Amino acid sequence: MKRQAFPEQQVSATVRLERVSKVHGSGVAGVTALDDVTVAFPTGSFTAVMGPSGSGKSTLLQCAAGLMRPTSGRVLLDDNPLEGLSEKESADVRRERIGFVFQAFNLLPALTALENITLPFRLSKRKPDQQWLEALLSVTGIAEHVARHPHELSGGQQQRVAICRALAPRPHVVFADEPTGNLDTRSGREILSLMRAIVDRLQQTVIMVTHDPGAASYADSIIFLADGRVAEMTGRLAAADVAERLTRLGDG
Ligand SMILES: Nc1ncnc2c1ncn2[C@@H]1O[C@H](COP(=O)(O)OP(=O)(O)OP(=O)(O)O)[C@@H](O)[C@H]1O
Numbered sequence: 001m002k003r004q005a006f007p008e009q010q011v012s013a014t015v016r017l018e019r020v021s022k023v024h025g026s027g028v029a030g031v032t033a034l035d036d037v038t039v040a041f042p043t044g045s046f047t048a049v050m051g052p053s054g055s056g057k058s059t060l061l062q063c064a065a066g067l068m069r070p071t072s073g074r075v076l077l078d079d080n081p082l083e084g085l086s087e088k089e090s091a092d093v094r095r096e097r098i099g100f101v102f103q104a105f106n107l108l109p110a111l112t113a114l115e116n117i118t119l120p121f122r123l124s125k126r127k128p129d130q131q132w133l134e135a136l137l138s139v140t141g142i143a144e145h146v147a148r149h150p151h152e153l154s155g156g157q158q159q160r161v162a163i164c165r166a167l168a169p170r171p172h173v174v175f176a177d178e179p180t181g182n183l184d185t186r187s188g189r190e191i192l193s194l195m196r197a198i199v200d201r202l203q204q205t206v207i208m209v210t211h212d213p214g215a216a217s218y219a220d221s222i223i224f225l226a227d228g229r230v231a232e233m234t235g236r237l238a239a240a241d242v243a244e245r246l247t248r249l250g251d252g
Contacts, residue, residue: 015041015064015173015207020073022059022228033059034070035228041173046199046206048216050242051225052250057209058177060225064207065098065175066090078172095124099166099174103181105158107150113161114146117168128168136164139197156187163194167204174198176208180215192218213242224249 022034033056041047041064049057062068063075066082075082077097085093107116121128137143140160150158159179166174176195180188196218198204208219216222217239224232226249234245 014043014076014078015205016076016079017060017064017070018074018076020060020063020070020075022056022063022068023071024059033228034063036073037225037228037230038073039223039230039233041205041207043205044199044203045221046196046219047208048219048222049207049209049225050211050213050216050222050246051231052246053211055225055249056228057225059228061175061177061207061209065100066094095120096169097172099169099171101159101162101166101174101176101179103178105150105155105162105182107158107161107165109150112147112149113142113153113164116150116161117142117146117165120165120169129170132170133164133168135202136167139201140164140194154187155183156190159183159187159191160194163191163198167198167202171204173205173207176206178210178212179208180210180212185214188212188215213239213246216242226250 017037017039020034020037021032023030023032025031037060049060051057059068063070066075069083077093082090082093108119111119118128137146140163142157142160142164145153145157153161179195180191183191192215195206195208199206208215210216217237220236222234222237222242223230224245231249232245
């Protein structure tokens with residue numbers, strides 16, 4: 001019988017890193033990007049990952065999302081270790097359990113908003129849950145724009161479509177890498193409010209890497225990295241307090 005990578009009875013959506021280290025390259029040229037990091041991302045919460053440039057944020061996100069294998073330690077999704085999965089199993093986990101939102105919206109220009117959102121389903125010959133899709137289109141304010149193409153949408157609207165696409169398969173966790181990096185301040189704040197609503201109203205788990213103290217102030221908790229280590233973990237903070245801590249860590 002085919003081994004199931006993630007048994008269905010496992011419903012906890014917590015991501016955990018246990019003593020994760022990642023060395024890029026090897027020998028004297030090796031760079032330790034993560035150094036013995038242990039963190040948990042609780043179910044239904046919004047966590048921001050911050051830190052100076054080169055502190056290991058992208059490496060943490062890629063390890064946590066199963067896009068990169070740690071050099072040592074392990075990553076658990078829904079209490080199941082990602083290590084030991086075949087490439088195909090890893091790809092299945094990413095498709096079914098993990099949503100991604102990037103700085104660049106990565107929409108296909110020839111498709112409408114709705115076609116972009118449902119493309120992953122068409123490619124894997126599955127059907128979206130219509131009720132969930134309608135809830136998403138409503139929460140994100142995209143319902144009235146579904147027939148438009150990306151060039152007929154503002155940057156903020158395009159990111160809303162990308163968020164719908166990420167959430168359509170009902171992932172257990174959404175990773176957002178600088179989701180407001182391509183937006184003006186006002187559109188960026190709207191996207192952050194939307195991500196807050198996704199956590200509060202749809203009980204999604206969101207993990208966001210950001211440079212922006214204002215963006216981090218929307219999160220329930222903040223993990224500050226410095227030199228590949230967790231320097232500090234806090235609850236919700238105002239933007240000014242986030243900026244002050246970043247300055248102390250050598251950024252900003
Ligand atoms: N593929 C790689 N090969 C070698 N070194 C790498 C590689 N990727 C990252 N690094 C190094 O690992 C460290 C952490 O990089 P990472 O990109 O995770 O940091 P970051 O906090 O996301 O930085 P930024 O805010 O600038 O995007 C840095 O010193 C970086 O130069």
